[in-house]
Amino acid sequence: MDTSNFQFQNNHVENTRVPPENCPWGDSNHVYSNLGTPPFSDLPAGKSSIVGFAIAKRPNTNNALSINSSITNNTLIANCNGNCVGVGYFESRNTGYDANRKWLPNFFEGNVPFGSNVGSKRCGGNWYAGNSQCEAGSPPPCNADDYQHNRFPFRNDGCDFY
Numbered sequence: 527m528d529t530s531n532f533q534f535q536n537n538h539v540e541n542t543r544v545p546p547e548n549c550p551w552g553d554s555n556h557v558y559s560n561l562g563t564p565p566f567s568d569l570p571a572g573k574s575s576i577v578g579f580a581i582a583k584r585p586n587t588n589n590a591l592s593i594n595s596s597i598t599n600n601t602l603i604a605n606c607n608g609n610c611v612g613v614g615y616f617e618s619r620n621t622g623y624d625a626n627r628k629w630l631p632n633f634f635e636g637n638v639p640f641g642s643n644v645g646s647k648r649c650g651g652n653w654y655a656g657n658s659q660c661e662a663g664s665p666p667p668c669n670a671d672d673y674q675h676n677r678f679p680f681r682n683d684g685c686d687f688y
Contacts, residue, residue, distance in 0.1 A: 527555060527582040528590035534579075534597045540641075541578045541604040541612065557582035557618040561688050568618070568685055570644045571611035578604035578642060581632055582618040583650070585688040588625035592618075592632065592650070599636040599666065605643060613647050614639025614671075619688045621650030627687070631680070636666030645671030649685035656680035 552565055552573075557580075559567040569575035579602040583592040597615075604612030615637065622631040631653040639645035646669070648654065656679055658664070660672035675681040 527557065527580075528584060528587060528592055529581070530591050530593045530595060532595045534595070534600060536599050538601045539579045539603065540601075541576050542606060543576060555582070555584045557584055558616075560619060560685070561585055568649055569611075569613060569616070569647060574610045575613055576604045576606055576610060577613050577616045578602045578639070579615040580618070581616075581621050581650075581652075583620040585620065591624055591630075592621040593624060593630035595632045597632060597634045597637060601638045601641075602646075603639065603641040605641055612643040614642035614644070615646045617646075617648055617650045617652050619649045619685055622652040623650065623687070634669055636669065638670040640670055645669075645674060648675055648681065648683040651682060651686050652680065654681040 558569055566573040581592050602614040606612050629651050634654045655667040658668050660668035662673045672681055677684050
């Protein structure tokens with residue numbers, strides 16, 4: 527959370543634990559929803575979601591940024607059985623922007639969320655193999671689920687800011 531300028535490469539991350547509704551601390555940093563909305567509302571199944579990997583920027587922390595990082599060639603899995611949904615990777619609102627909303631994206635290439643119930647949820651202003659044509663089954667630099675995110679030019683999901 528609130529991390530910048532790092533490289534995360536060639537890792538295998540897997541989360542098969544309980545969803546946050548069963549965690550006593552909930553979303554104390556308010557990174558899984560917009561301000562004034564229910565907790566976890568940016569996740570596909572709300573509080574019944576689990577996340578394999580996240581880059582998060584807390585709201586109202588202008589000096590703590592989540593920018594300029596490289597997330598490359600990782601397997602990012604979240605999977606649960608029953609009444610929950612696993613999200614392979616998640617980026618919160620305000621990631622990829624500085625305090626003045628200048629675009630300084632995190633870069634995602636060659637990541638594979640397959641095995642997750644949902645590949646990724648992409649808030650903020652990050653870059654997902656943005657210069658590539660990514661169809662289902664495209665090799666890196668495409669991320670395996672890029673074809674499911676059609677907001678151009680960089681395949682974010684439209685939840686940019688708090």
